[in-house]
Amino acid sequence: MTSPTDALVASGLTKRFAEREAVSNLSFRVPTGRAFGLLGPNGSGKTTTVRMLTGLLRPTGGTVTLFGQRLDTASADALRGRIGVQTDTNLYESLSVRDNLQIWGELYGLAPAVVRQKAGEVLEVLGLSERVDSLVGQLSKGMRQKLSVGRAVLHEPDLLFLDEPTAGLDPEASADLIDYLKEMIRTLNTTLIICTHQLHGLESLCDELGIIRQGRLVITGEVQSLLRRRWPEKRYRLSAAGDPAAVRAAITAVIGAEAEVVVTGDHCEFAVPEDEAISRVIARLVRDGLGVRAVVPQYPTIQDLYFATLNDGSPS
Numbered sequence: 418m419t420s421p422t423d424a425l426v427a428s429g430l431t432k433r434f435a436e437r438e439a440v441s442n443l444s445f446r447v448p449t450g451r452a453f454g455l456l457g458p459n460g461s462g463k464t465t466t467v468r469m470l471t472g473l474l475r476p477t478g479g480t481v482t483l484f485g486q487r488l489d490t491a492s493a494d495a496l497r498g499r500i501g502v503q504t505d506t507n508l509y510e511s512l513s514v515r516d517n518l519q520i521w522g523e524l525y526g527l528a529p530a531v532v533r534q535k536a537g538e539v540l541e542v543l544g545l546s547e548r549v550d551s552l553v554g555q556l557s558k559g560m561r562q563k564l565s566v567g568r569a570v571l572h573e574p575d576l577l578f579l580d581e582p583t584a585g586l587d588p589e590a591s592a593d594l595i596d597y598l599k600e601m602i603r604t605l606n607t608t609l610i611i612c613t614h615q616l617h618g619l620e621s622l623c624d625e626l627g628i629i630r631q632g633r634l635v636i637t638g639e640v641q642s643l644l645r646r647r648w649p650e651k652r653y654r655l656s657a658a659g660d661p662a663a664v665r666a667a668i669t670a671v672i673g674a675e676a677e678v679v680v681t682g683d684h685c686e687f688a689v690p691e692d693e694a695i696s697r698v699i700a701r702l703v704r705d706g707l708g709v710r711a712v713v714p715q716y717p718t719i720q721d722l723y724f725a726t727l728n729d730g731s732p733s
């Protein structure tokens with residue numbers, strides 16, 4: 418069922434290239450104003466999926482619904498006006514950065530003056546202002562990447578598709594771009610679909626997640642729910658003064674002898690069966706004369722979930 422709050426619904430999406438089924442029966446939904454990370458190894462079908470979601474590739478089976486409207490040849494043109502798609506191809510190499518954005522913005526129906534103003538803002542955010550008159554053919558790889566993102570967001574699309582937007586960007590530019598996207602989602606209620614291999618810190622951007630493996634969606638849902646479902650117990654990293662065997666014994670005396678306590682150097686890591694057990698662990702260590710130096714909660718990340726999910730299926 419499509420909810421009026423869904424910007425995108427994919428249902429049974431399938432793509433076959435000759436003998437190879439690149440995408441198999443993919444179903445997921447993305448609520449408006451949310452950021453959805455579509456993750457998976459090389460060749461798992463992300464780009465093929467995005468191309469079907471944006472109407473660039475006809476599915477072998479299944480449907481795509483954008484803003485409550487089925488995507489087909491009749492609706493594609495109107496719907497594409499509300500979509501921004503970043504790809505690293507088809508920039509006009511022999512034109513300047515300014516002209517590339519101007520042409521693109523006007524193609525999307527923006528008035529020339531609006532494009533000029535918006536292009537100025539976008540280039541400023543992306544750190545490309547000084548290269549506005551450079552020919553695209555003379556830009557570095559990272560600069561082209563930034564320009565392709567700038568072009569996709571120029572017309573303030575309701576639904577934005579980004580494929581590896583931070584690939585080739587230096588760490589500062591990458592962090593700036595993520596901040597910009599977050600701000601865009603917050604202020605314009607943009608819905609974002611992002612494919613990326615850069616998983617570190619992705620939970621600060623993505624609220625929803627789909628992990629695709631060999632063309633099949635292995636898990637999908639809200640990031641925090643998926644993490645809680647996978648790791649329901651709270652984990653802690655603890656450092657205490659004293660003999661590691663005594664520290665371990667004090668911890669297991671509280672959380673149970675069968676519980677796993679992983680000791681690495683002067684740290685140990687363990688899960689507690691319920692929240693308040695950590696207070697009892699600390700009290701026990703202090704009582705046993707084992708001074709507690711640090712107790713740090715461990716929050717599982719999208720990266721943890723990604724590897725755990727793919728490992729579930731190994732070997733393929």
Ligand SMILES: Nc1ncnc2c1ncn2[C@@H]1O[C@H](COP(=O)(O)OP(=O)(O)OP(=O)(O)O)[C@@H](O)[C@H]1O
Nearest residue numbers: 434437438439457458459460461462463464465466
């Ligand atoms: N036009 C095509 N003709 C034939 N096979 C294709 C075509 N496009 C993609 N494929 C195949 O479909 C599968 C999925 O490719 P796709 O590009 O969607 O993967 P991806 O997840 O985006 O990979 P990457 O992370 O490397 O970009 C691959 O096996 C690929 O070879």
